[in-house]
Every structure is written in C-alpha cells, then in structure tokens.
Amino acid sequence: MSRPAAAPPAHPSRRWVLAGLAGTALAGCAARPRLVPAGPAAEMSRVRSVYVGTTRRYEGGLGFGAGRSAGIAFARYDVSVPPERQPGEFDWPVGREAPDPARHFLLAGGEIFDGARPFRADLARALAARPRSDREAVIYVHGFNNTFDEAVLRLVQLAEDFELPAVAVHFSWPSAGTPVGYAYDRDSVLYSRDGLLRLIAEVERAGVRRIVLVGHSLGSMLVMEALRQMAVEAPGSVARRIGGVILISPDLDVDLFRAQARRIGRLPQPFGIFVSRRDRVLTLSASLTGRRDRLGNLRSFDRVADLDVTVIDITAFSADAAGHFTLGNSPALISLFSRADAFEAAFRGDSAGNAGLAMGTVLTVRNATAIIVNPLLAQ
Numbered sequence: 001m002s003r004p005a006a007a008p009p010a011h012p013s014r015r016w017v018l019a020g021l022a023g024t025a026l027a028g029c030a031a032r033p034r035l036v037p038a039g040p041a042a043e044m045s046r047v048r049s050v051y052v053g054t055t056r057r058y059e060g061g062l063g064f065g066a067g068r069s070a071g072i073a074f075a076r077y078d079v080s081v082p083p084e085r086q087p088g089e090f091d092w093p094v095g096r097e098a099p100d101p102a103r104h105f106l107l108a109g110g111e112i113f114d115g116a117r118p119f120r121a122d123l124a125r126a127l128a129a130r131p132r133s134d135r136e137a138v139i140y141v142h143g144f145n146n147t148f149d150e151a152v153l154r155l156v157q158l159a160e161d162f163e164l165p166a167v168a169v170h171f172s173w174p175s176a177g178t179p180v181g182y183a184y185d186r187d188s189v190l191y192s193r194d195g196l197l198r199l200i201a202e203v204e205r206a207g208v209r210r211i212v213l214v215g216h217s218l219g220s221m222l223v224m225e226a227l228r229q230m231a232v233e234a235p236g237s238v239a240r241r242i243g244g245v246i247l248i249s250p251d252l253d254v255d256l257f258r259a260q261a262r263r264i265g266r267l268p269q270p271f272g273i274f275v276s277r278r279d280r281v282l283t284l285s286a287s288l289t290g291r292r293d294r295l296g297n298l299r300s301f302d303r304v305a306d307l308d309v310t311v312i313d314i315t316a317f318s319a320d321a322a323g324h325f326t327l328g329n330s331p332a333l334i335s336l337f338s339r340a341d342a343f344e345a346a347f348r349g350d351s352a353g354n355a356g357l358a359m360g361t362v363l364t365v366r367n368a369t370a371i372i373v374n375p376l377l378a379q
Helices: 012-027 116-128 148-161 182-191 193-205 218-233 254-264 280-289 331-337 340-347
Strands: 047-060 063-080 106-112 136-141 167-172 210-216 244-248 271-275 310-313 360-365 368-373
Touching (some): 047 106, 047 116, 047 148, 047 193, 063 116, 063 148, 136 193, 167 193, 182 218, 193 218, 210 218
Parallel strands (some): 136 167, 136 210, 271 310
Antiparallel strands (some): 360 368
C-alpha cells in the first residue's frame, strides 16, 4: 500500500493546533474498530447488509486501505449485530479477544463485486424485497480519520439505533486513517467527487425510489462538492434526484458552504445540519484556517438564514471529550431522533405539528429553521 508523501514542517504558530487535533482524535480511537469474522459456528440473531462504493485501493480479501484507487470498487458487507445492546454502544473484539456475537459487531459475510452490474443486481434484489414505499437508500459518507472497517461498522450502528427503514449504502473515500493525515484527507475528498456521483447513479439504476445523503465531518464537504458538480452538469437536477440531505458535524467552511448552496440552487428537502458549539475537533479545524467557526459549530444561525435548511443544535448533549459524533454516541439523543414522526417533522421545520416544539426551542430566521434541542425533553 502506498503512503502519502510526508508533509512539510508545520508553521510554528500552528503546531499547537495540529498537536491538539491529533490528541483529540486519538483520545477516542486507542483501539480502532475492525471487521472481525464471526466464524462458521457463530449464532447470529440479526444481520444488516451495507452496500459499498469506494475509491480506496483494494488490499485483497474483503479489505480496502488508505491508498487511492484510479476507479471505484463495489462491495457488500453483512454485519452481525449483537442482540442485547444499548443505543450508542459500539463494541468489537479488541486485541486477542474472542469474537462474541452476543456482544460484538462482527462480519458475517460479504462480496467484492466484479464491476457495477452485479452490484446493481444485488442491490435491486434487496430493494425489491421491500414494500414499494420503503425502497429508499441512505448513502452515508464518513469523515476525517476513518479506516474502511470503522466507517462500515459505524453505519451499521447508526442504522440499528435509528431503526433505519432504508437500504444502507456507504461511500468510502480514501482517508489516511490517522489524526495527522488531515491534509491528505481533504485532498482525498476532492479526489473522490466523481466516485460519489458514480455511486449515486448506480443506486438510482438499481431502482431506488428515494436517496438521502448523510455526510459526517469532512464527508459533508464531499457531499456538497458532489451536489455542486451534479448541478453544474445538469442545472436543477439535484432536488429531483436527491430526496434529502443530513450533515452531521460538518467540517466545512461556512462561506464555502454558502457558495456551494448557491450553485446547487434549490436544495433537497429536508436539508438538516447537526451542530454543536462544544465540538472540539471542529474548533481545532477552524483554528487551522484562522477562522472561528466551521459549519458544524456555527454560533450564529444568521449566517445561513437565507438558505432553506434546518439547523439542529445539539450542544447540550456534547458531553464526551471530542463532541464530534454526538448524534451517534448519545443514548438520549438517539432515543429522541429514532422517533420517526419527530425526526421527519424536525427536519421539515414542522413546528405546527408540535414535533419540533417537543424537542426544544424552535426559531425561524428568514428561510432557515433552527431547533435548539433540550435534553430534558429527551427523557
């Protein structure tokens, strides 16, 4: 596997920022999540399949690494979900620990497809097995410092905790998988725009009725760049092809986001943005640019007030060290947003139906809606 060239020494005034970014990221990943086979004799109570498109370099077997591929590969991963777990729990075998289907997320099977056609056929069968109204796909795009394995497992955890009714699809771009690989990761995001667009097209060809894009951290930049490119190639097509967008802790410059949104034109609806002012990773990321805010730790909703978006402020739930994936780590928040009616109403700004008001304070500023979620209402 090739490695990215070593970066030049950081400017002295920014060394503390890079060190802080590395320390914050390392605090939550002493042992990296990995896809461990369940074993032929394992008794698995529930298995979820994740369909994958990736621009990572293939490393043999069912594995993809940090290197960049000239094209896109397609795969499916079947993951066993432990039957007795609490929302937000995310366990896998560590070290020489024996795989235990009762406690761990484990690899139950999978396939690397020989091109797009068998991928589409397999996905089409999965969609056809569902009621016509449920033939939807959620395409999840991971963030900074993610290995291939942990991003697949994270999507399975989210799908379980939020009782995702759609088919789970993952786009995996070549993150270096290290907290000091930020520059490499940002370049990989731009490198992978065509790959994400190709995956969206293949999912559409498989017969899906609706696609929702979910981007986390730097993955949000990739989502927005792909949508912008889609709009450039076919003006007005984005809102017709994409049924919704959710950005979780987006590591994205606010001015850049506004420029992307203007170029896209009519945004897909719902368009939700989860933000937290306690997100330490985004605070450090902003420091690298010499600015105060990223989109994901926005302090003033006025900066996006002219856009048709729903900003959901979950600052009050960000109690962990980094605060960068609160939506997936907080049991209370998961419980609140796993209520399908409240979830849909919140993203649509449906305060008239009381669902938004049941979550906290609802503010409407020009075209945007902001919901400041109250932990007391998640009891």
